[in-house]
Amino acid sequence: MPELPDNPLNREPEIQQLVQSFLTAKDDGYDRNHCLHPQLNADTHRVTLDGAVDKPIEFTMDNLRNDFEQHSVVCALQCAGNRRHTMRTKIKEVSGVDWFDGAVMNCKWTGPRLSDVLHRAGVTIDDGHVAFSCYATPCQDDTWYGSSISLDRAMRKDMDVILALEMNDEPLTVGRGYPVRVITPGIAGARAVKWLDRITVQKEECKNHYMVYDYKILPEEVTDAEKAKDYWEVVPPVQDMPVNSAIGVPKGGGTAKRNADGTVTVKGYALPGGADGPVTKVEVSGNDGRSWQEAKLLDCEGETKWSWKLWEARIPMEPGFDKAIYSKATDAAGNTQPAKSRWNFRGVCYNGYGDCTELTVT
Ligand SMILES: Nc1nc2c(c(=O)[nH]1)N[C@H]1C(S)=C(S)[C@@H](COP(=O)(O)O)O[C@H]1N2
Ligand SMILES: [Mo]
Numbered sequence: 001m002p003e004l005p006d007n008p009l010n011r012e013p014e015i016q017q018l019v020q021s022f023l024t025a026k027d028d029g030y031d032r033n034h035c036l037h038p039q040l041n042a043d044t045h046r047v048t049l050d051g052a053v054d055k056p057i058e059f060t061m062d063n064l065r066n067d068f069e070q071h072s073v074v075c076a077l078q079c080a081g082n083r084r085h086t087m088r089t090k091i092k093e094v095s096g097v098d099w100f101d102g103a104v105m106n107c108k109w110t111g112p113r114l115s116d117v118l119h120r121a122g123v124t125i126d127d128g129h130v131a132f133s134c135y136a137t138p139c140q141d142d143t144w145y146g147s148s149i150s151l152d153r154a155m156r157k158d159m160d161v162i163l164a165l166e167m168n169d170e171p172l173t174v175g176r177g178y179p180v181r182v183i184t185p186g187i188a189g190a191r192a193v194k195w196l197d198r199i200t201v202q203k204e205e206c207k208n209h210y211m212v213y214d215y216k217i218l219p220e221e222v223t224d225a226e227k228a229k230d231y232w233e234v235v236p237p238v239q240d241m242p243v244n245s246a247i248g249v250p251k252g253g254g255t256a257k258r259n260a261d262g263t264v265t266v267k268g269y270a271l272p273g274g275a276d277g278p279v280t281k282v283e284v285s286g287n288d289g290r291s292w293q294e295a296k297l298l299d300c301e302g303e304t305k306w307s308w309k310l311w312e313a314r315i316p317m318e319p320g321f322d323k324a325i326y327s328k329a330t331d332a333a334g335n336t337q338p339a340k341s342r343w344n345f346r347g348v349c350y351n352g353y354g355d356c357t358e359l360t361v362t
Contacts, residue, residue, distance in 0.1 A: 038136035048199070083350040090340065110162070131198075149184055186306055258361060276331045292328065
């Protein structure tokens with residue numbers, strides 16, 4: 001086992017702040033790292049494409065920028081552990097970083113399509129996986145970082161998987177994966193490998209620690225790390241993220257002053273399930289789910305089926321203490337949030353109603 005990197009950077013923004021803008025600025029998004037940031041030189045960095053291909057190819061960053069059409073996609077990027085705090089406090093304790101609702105960002109990413117890059121090398125299998133690796137620096141639980149997605153997803157142009165060289169029209173920052181990272185719209189952030197140095201077309205899923213022994217929805221009977229040992233190698237890795245929403249304003253535990261008409265203004269974000277976007281409806285309740293009111297989905301320039309929806313509602317509420325507001329999103333395929341989602345030991349993919357609780361209304 002490699003030496004444990006001290007304190008990889010893990011942080012999330014205040015959600016009140018996060019829901020103020022459709023595109024998340026480069027320093028405003030969450031950071032999730034299992035390693036320290038490697039400082040790579042774009043002039044010498046290479047991405048090797050190998051495995052089940054006619055001819056392995058080594059790409060320079062110039063190749064990726066100049067030899068392929070550059071494609072942009074606006075999409076949400078979300079840690080599978082986003083909203084873990086709600087699962088652990090509203091259902092039962094779990095194991096993992098205590099993310100609130102801010103481990104998600106919505107950005108514009110630009111670079112070549114993965115499908116174009118794969119076509120260049122000539123894929124020789126019909127069925128399998130595309131693995132992404134970063135060998136630049138050791139992780140806390142493995143000597144490298146890696147993930148994979150299905151070959152089918154990788155080859156489909158409409159799935160918009162890209163090798164991002166830019167975020168929001170600027171080169172990636174070191175923290176976001178400079179000089180190149182994978183962006184897999186609709187899929188858990190854990191698969192969006194930063195500081196990418198190898199792409200391999202292969203029959204099997206990636207065997208990296210973070211693909212096999214982490215980021216999985218273990219069955220409910222797995223209540224500790226010891227029991228998990230029997231399940232890691234059989235439960236599938238998280239890929240598509242579930243439909244979700246969160247409330248950014250008002251702040252849970254805080255005070256909301258009513259508007260002149262006796263309503264409280266509520267704002268948040270909503271995320272579609274996997275490739276089932278866009279979000280088509282968000283409903284909000286100020287009376288524990290007895291009745292729901294449709295929120296206004298804000299029109300935002302550059303929206304796609306992969307991006308989040310920002311929404312706003314004004315719901316009637318009586319003054320008082322310990323009030324709750326809930327939100328419920330539905331996407332184009334009709335996926336909708338449950339009141340609570342199933343507990344799992346690692347606390348991933350929580351998508352119960354978005355909530356703002358312990359609220360004082362004046
Ligand atoms: N090389 C590498 N890539 C990585 C990670 C990592 O630790 N190392 N973390 C992953 C996880 S779990 C997530 S949620 C996203 C976070 O991306 P961000 O730090 O840009 O928010 O990157 C993914 N890519
Ligand atoms: Mo993550």
